[in-house]
Amino acid sequence: MTPSEAEPLIDLSEVGRTYDDGPAALAGLNLRVARGEALAVLGPSGSGKSTLLNLLAGLDRPSTGHVTVDGLRVDTLSETASARYRRGRVGMVFQFFNLLDDLTVLDNVLLPAQLAGAARGRAAARAAELLERLGVARHARVRPGRLSGGERQRVAVARALMNRPPLLLADEPTGALDSASGADVRDLLRDLNAEGQTIVLVTHDLALAEACATRTIELVDGRVTRDVRAVAR
Amino acid sequence: MNAVPVRGSGRSADGALGRTGAHPASDSGRSGGGGALGRVVRAGVGRRRTQTAVMVLTTLLSVASAVLALGLLVASGAPFDRAFARQQGAHLTVRFDGAAVTPERLAATARASAVAAASGPFAVASLRLSADRAAPPGFAPPPLTVVGRASPAGPVDAVTLTEGRWATAPGEIVLERGSEPPSSGPGARLTSGGVTLTVVGIAESVGESADAWVVPEQLTALAGGRPAALQMLYRLTAAGTADEVTAGQKAVTAAAPAGSVTGTRSYLDVRETARESTAAFVPFVTAFALLGLAMSVLVIGIVVSGAVGAATRRIGILKSLGFTPFQVGRAYVAQALIPGTVGAVLGVGLGNALAVPLMAEVAEVYGTTEVLVPVWVDLVVPAAALALVAATALAPALRAARLPTATVLRVGPADGGGRGHRIRGLLGRLPLPRPVTLGLAAPFARPARAASTAAAVTFGALAVTFAVGLGSTLVAVKADGDPDRGGDVTVRTVALPRGNPDTPGGAVPLPGKPADPAAVAAVIAGLPGTDSVYRTARAQLDVAGLKGGAPLVAYEGDTAGSRHTMVSGRWFGATGEAVAATRFLRATGVRVGDAVTLSEQGRTVRVRIVGEVFDLGDEGMTLRTGAASVAALRARHQPADFAVTVTAGTDAARYAERLDAAVRPLGAEAAVTGESKSSVIRAMQALIVMLTLMLVVVACLGVLNTVVLDSRDRVRDLGVFKALGMTPRQTVAQVLTSVGAIGLVSGLVGVPLGVALHGAVMPAMGRAVGTTIPPADIDVYGTPLLVLLATAGVVIATAGALLPAGWAARTATARALRAE
Structure with a gap:
């Protein structure tokens, strides 16, 4: 089924997640995110932010409820189908970049396309385009260890966008950056969203949420306690 | 220093330490018991079950084969010695x-x-x-x-x-x-x-x-x-x-x-x-013992180095709590010695158990039932093996002891970088699926670890090659060492009784009068399907200079179908020529080309030895010649046997049935020429299979251990790959490729080493039983077999990596991505 533009990109219905006998990380969460939205998820440590992100990325499964992304029931996918889902429909950006230190910047960016078996020429052109657009093209042949934090995060974003995923997940993307680099990444995410990229952003950084998000929710003990749409950005 | 509970000090800091509130300063003199150091050691052993199992198995293997080899060497003469002394x-x-x-x-x-x-x-x-x-x-x-x-x-x-x-x-x-x-x-x-x-x-x-x-x-x-x-x-x-x-x-x-x-x-x-029947075991069991010991040193080195490398943070915590470098070093030596001791004890048991059936025959002959492997062997072998284990563990343990505390506590996220960027970059350009190129590049990131994996696989490939060669040679020896087994169908001129020897009260009926050889020969010649036939008859003759004389087999007819293998020289042809088995030549001091005098009741003939034939029957003392060469002796030969070779396309079994029916009335019998049987060779083959399997399992476990360590070190990278969409199958392919390439190279190195070892051990086995194994029976490795054996390295490496590859594919991605 081809998802219609009118349908939300993300649809969480009564989603709960508990680990062993501990308290619920998420409890009866209902959430819809429209295409083109930039959703910031705020909340204290242990509130369920990372659990939500993992469920959206297909890295974890809910104990109860349904998770649908881009028309696909993510919670029912096999391991292999989950991998294919991540490969094609989700891009992920992490606090500590998670670039592979032994690959060059270009090789890092190419990796999702290579795993998907994309044609070499087309993948190379797409990687070059992304590196150019994100301002790190001159570093294509160097290893990530020689870049600044902000540059590394730009490379990570380029890698996340390589397969043109409808959804970009960002986990504390400025958490490991100095303020100048943080502002740099903030601008980048805002620009991407302005171009129509749907973003879910987990952060403690209120400034980041205010700058980038079109909508902000706050989680406390696995429940949404606040859901605010930005009037204007 | 007071007890400092370190609850929550990190996953690497062992839980046992946190629970007990260790007091290391009061523990300096003890390495076990209830002390903190003892708990650290026990926890280290228990926490690393795979590595511990590998160490137990490798020590078990080396000690068992060393006890067996030394036991056989030292004790196989013991039953004789005791009876002789008595x-x-x-x-x-x-x-x-x-x-x-x-x-x-x-x-x-x-x-x-x-x-x-x-x-x-x-x-x-x-x-x-x-x-x-x-x-x-x-x-x-x-x-x-x-x-x-x-x-x-x-x-x-x-x-x-x-x-x-x-x-x-x-x-x-x-x-x-x-x-x-x-x-x-x-x-x-x-x-x-x-x-x-x-x-x-x-x-x-x-x-x-x-x-x-x-x-x-x-x-x-x-x-x-x-x-x-x-x-x-x-x-x-x-x-x-x-x-x-x-x-x-x-x-x-x-x-x-x-x-x-x-x-x-x-x-x-x-x-x-x-002690001959046991002596043949000594050379190859010794080879396996040495392989086992080398494998022990290697695997224990890999395991302890890996344990130290993976526990850098844990070592830092121990030292920050007051453990001295000596205590830390001792803890790691003890972590190797505990499984080593278990393996050594089990190995002594296994070595003794294996020695019992091998030496039972010798013991029975001399009416002894004493413990066959001397006690000193049971003590010295494990002690030497454990000393080797301790020495092997000492180097990485000392490295652990000398790690600067502040440095190791500052260790951050696992370094996924490694070395060999250039070659890894080049491999990444290969037109192969990305998981495969990533796998191919992996060994260059940690060359030392890759080398140790390669060494384990090389030993495995060497053992497989050696074992296949041993097995093939033994099969060939069994077939070629019996020149009496010739032709497709054998006819005996004395039909054996067909009664039941176990019939109560009834003695086995004696065979009847031998059939007339001429009549039997006529029947064979007249039967359709007969290609060639020769007749043999045995006699015991006096040989100058040899106590008790020697058995002689006299041939008559076309010996083309005779299945003989020459060690040197050629098969006899003209009258007056003969061939002899190895021990005959040694016992008489005769060489190929010399003449031998045979006598019977005062009549003598001289025959010239023109070849050394491979013959394990009659204790290698048999002489073989044409009947015309010894006709002048008029020796009393035993009833003749005929060896018939059937024409191409004739079914030997059906031919034998027809021939049997035809010669039975004459008092003879015919049957398809049977395979030689040897309980010693069967026992050797069983032992070879067992020792090889153990070595291969150890090699696989060595690979498994390094892949586990590698996966642990690269857990963040694996998480990233999965987050980017690497499927479980791609993850498995990546891990298997990383060791498959090592396996291929190791196979290419291990196979020639195995061939060389086989080439050295087989002649020694022959010497041990007083014979010379023909070069044709030692040269058993054909090109197709060598090509097949070269893949043994890949098979061992991938078999060892399969399990951890599966674990890697199931790595909890979310946690791995947050690993610091």
């Missing part, structure tokens, strides 16, 4: 010409310098004794050494009566247990030259001084009035080595009149024959 066996048996020396002069040789004690002189003769009713018609009895001896007792060779009594009067004879002919127990009657003797007892002479004994006056009658030869039995003051025995022999010869000595025999030759 009987005060003769170190030296010397035969003198009765016409050239008086008994009084011989008695004086007992005072020769090297002689400790002597018995004799006894009159001795070589006689053929026929059972008056039991011998099948046509069978010529072999010549026996009969000694005239009044009593079994004496200062040397105190013969043990096992049945009946000693001969006390003419007309009585006592048979040696080993030479007792069938159906000739006490009460049986034997004849020789018209003299009838009644068997009154069975006795055992461990040194094999005689095949039978009679009272001295009887021997004179048996010898036909001719002056009998005389036998003296000596115990020497020193007889531990062949040189000492030779020195004794020279002293005795010097004390006797010149030219009176006609033959000597050392007890060492008898001893060598006694």
Whole structure:
């Protein structure tokens, strides 16, 4: 089924997640995110932010409820189908970049396309385009260890966008950056969203949420306690 | 320093330490028990189950094979030695010409310098004794050494009566247990030259001084009035080595009149024959023991280094709590010694258990039931193995001890960088799927670890190659070492009885009169499907310079279908040519090209040895020649066998059925030529399979261990790959490729090493059993087999990596991505 533009990109219905006998990380969460939205998820440590992100990325499964992304029931996918889902429909950006230190910047960016078996020429052109657009093209042949934090995060974003995923997940993307680099990444995410990229952003950084998000929710003990749409950005 | 609980100090800080609130300063003198160091060691062992299992298994393997090899080497002669000592066996048996020396002069040789004690002189003769009713018609009895001896007792060779009594009067004879002919127990009657003797007892002479004994006056009658030869039995003051025995022999010869000595025999030759069936095991079990030890050193080195490398943070925490470098080092040595000790103890048990069936036959012959592997072997081997384990663990343990505390506590996220960027970059450009190129590049990131994996796989590939070669050679030896098994169909001119030998009260019926060979030959020649046929007949002949003579097989007809393998020289062709087995040549000192004199009842012929044939039958003493070459001897041959080769396209089984039906009325029988059977070779094959499997399992576990360590180090990278969409199958492919390439290279290195080891061990095995294995049976590795063996490395590596590859594919991605 081809998802219609009118349908939300993300649809969480009564989603709960508990680990062993501990308290619920998420409890009866209902959430819809429209295409083109930039959703910031705020909340204290242990509130369920990372659990939500993992469920959206297909890295974890809910104990109860349904998770649908881009028309696909993510919670029912096999391991292999989950991998294919991540490969094609989700891009992920992490606090500590998670670039592979032994690959060059270009090789890092190419990796999702290579795993998907994309044609070499087309993948190379797409990687070059992304590196150019994100301002790190001159570093294509160097290893990530020689870049600044902000540059590394730009490379990570380029890698996340390589397969043109409808959804970009960002986990504390400025958490490991100095303020100048943080502002740099903030601008980048805002620009991407302005171009129509749907973003879910987990952060403690209120400034980041205010700058980038079109909508902000706050989680406390696995429940949404606040859901605010930005009037204007 | 007070106890400092370190609850929550990180996953690497062992939980046991956090729970106990260790007090290391008060623990400096103890490495086990209830002390903190002991708990650290125990926790380290328990936490790393895979590595611990690998260490147990590798030590078990090396100790078991070393105990077996050393046990066989040291103890296989023990049953003989004990029985020989009990009987005060003769170190030296010397035969003198009765016409050239008086008994009084011989008695004086007992005072020769090297002689400790002597018995004799006894009159001795070589006689053929026929059972008056039991011998099948046509069978010529072999010549026996009969000694005239009044009593079994004496200062040397105190013969043990096992049945009946000693001969006390003419007309009585006592048979040696080993030479007792069938159906000739006490009460049986034997004849020789018209003299009838009644068997009154069975006795055992461990040194094999005689095949039978009679009272001295009887021997004179048996010898036909001719002056009998005389036998003296000596115990020497020193007889531990062949040189000492030779020195004794020279002293005795010097004390006797010149030219009176006609033959000597050392007890060492008898001893060598006694331990022959086990001696063949020693070379290859030793090779496996050395492989096992090398593998132990390697695997323990890998495991302990890996444990130290993976526990850098844990070491830092231990040191920050007050553990001294010495304690840290000792903890890691102990972590290797605990599984090492378990493996060593189990290995001693296994080595002894394996030795029992191998040596049971030898023990049974000499009536001993003692523990076969000496206790000192059971103590020294594991002690040496554990010393090796400790020494191997010491280097990485010392590295752990010297790690600066502050540095190791600052260790951040795992370094996924590694080395070899350039070559890894190049591999990444290969037109292969990305998981494959990532896998191919992985070994270059950690070359030391890759090298240790490669070494483990190399040993595995070496062991497989060696074992396949051993197995193939043993199969070839079994097939080629029996020249009597010729043609497709064998016809015996004496049909064996078809009754049930276990029928109560009924003795096995004796075979009937042998069929007329000419009539059988005519039937064979007339049967459709016959291609070629030759006839063989056995006889026991006197050979100049050889006690007891040697078996001879005389061939008649077209020997093209004879399955013989030459060690050197060629098969006989012209009349007067013969081939001999290895031990015959060694025993007589004859070389290929020399002539040998054969005699029978005073008639002699000379044959020239033109080749050394590979022949394991009859203790390697058989001579083979054309019937025309020995016709002048008019020897009493045993009934003939025919070896028939069928024409191409003829079914041997059906041919044998038709032939059997045709020759049965003549008193003969025909059957498809059977495979040779050897319990020793079967036991060897079973042992080889077991030892090889153990080595391969250890190699696989060595690979598993390094892949586990590698996956642990690269857990963040694996998480990233999965987050970017790497499927479980791609993850498995990546991990398997990373070791598959190592496996391929290791196979290419291990296979030639295995071939070389096989080439060194097989001749040694041949020497151990007194034969020369033909080069054709050693050269068993054809190109297709070598190509197949070269893949053994890939198979071992991927088999070892399969499990951790699966674990890697199931890595909890979310947690891995947050790993710091």
